[in-house]
Amino acid sequence: MSDGVFEQIAEALYQQGYAVLDHALPDAICGALAQEVRDLPAERFRQAGIGRQEAYIKADTIRRDEICWIDNQTDAGRAWLEWADQLQQVINRRLFLGLFSFESHYAHYQAGDFYKVHRDAFRGQQNRVLSMVAYLNPNWQAADGGELLIYPSEGDTPLLRVVPEFGTLVVFLSEEFPHEVLPAQEDRYSIAGWYRINSGNSRRVDPAS
Numbered sequence: 001m002s003d004g005v006f007e008q009i010a011e012a013l014y015q016q017g018y019a020v021l022d023h024a025l026p027d028a029i030c031g032a033l034a035q036e037v038r039d040l041p042a043e044r045f046r047q048a049g050i051g052r053q054e055a056y057i058k059a060d061t062i063r064r065d066e067i068c069w070i071d072n073q074t075d076a077g078r079a080w081l082e083w084a085d086q087l088q089q090v091i092n093r094r095l096f097l098g099l100f101s102f103e104s105h106y107a108h109y110q111a112g113d114f115y116k117v118h119r120d121a122f123r124g125q126q127n128r129v130l131s132m133v134a135y136l137n138p139n140w141q142a143a144d145g146g147e148l149l150i151y152p153s154e155g156d157t158p159l160l161r162v163v164p165e166f167g168t169l170v171v172f173l174s175e176e177f178p179h180e181v182l183p184a185q186e187d188r189y190s191i192a193g194w195y196r197i198n199s200g201n202s203r204r205v206d207p208a209s
């Protein structure tokens with residue numbers, strides 16, 4: 001069953017560099033994550049920043065969400081990370097991307113919060129290869145805003161507009177697709193994660209030619 005989902009994601013990535021699926025995450029896992037993120041004490045969340053390590057800045061003109069990194073200390077976190085690992089294996093088998101590790105955090109956007117257009121990785125600078133976003137909002141309404149817009153590598157017209165509805169999953173090549181989160185009008189819960197290749201400072205793996 002979920003093997004089919006992994007294959008669908010791999011196929012869509014191969015064809016177009018991104019995949020968007022409704023009901024992609026098993027309901028039990030998605031439900032446990034949706035519960036956990038709402039139960040987390042406020043002090044576990046940090047204002048999100050931009051960049052990494054010394055380059056890290058808190059830039060609330062660019063993004064306003066608060067985040068909490070996910071580990072395998074809870075049943076929900078463990079189930080999610082195992083699911084992400086199975087997807088990693090299928091993608092590596094099908095696409096030879098050489099994905100090596102996965103990291104992810106919960107994100108909470110309060111009413112008014114947004115994340116302006118950005119890429120998750122820049123060619124040659126980071127080893128984030130694949131981005132994955134999962135949404136944890138049952139019955140999200142059009143008026144609640146907070147859509148994810150994904151743009152082509154060059155150009156201002158969105159390729160895709162994704163409603164952050166419970167169970168919807170988005171996977172895309174981190175270097176290729178600029179994207180933004182429109183202002184949410186309600187509490188918006190999601191997970192954002194990245195698969196990396198095993199190198200401190202490498203570029204995307206291309207098949208040998």
Ligand SMILES: O=C(O)CCC(=O)C(=O)O
Nearest residue numbers: 115120133148181190192
């Ligand atoms: O929550 C989303 O829809 C996308 C979040 C995002 O782009 C990020 O955290 O890098």
Ligand SMILES: [Fe+2]
Nearest residue numbers: 118119120179
């Ligand atoms: Fe992003």
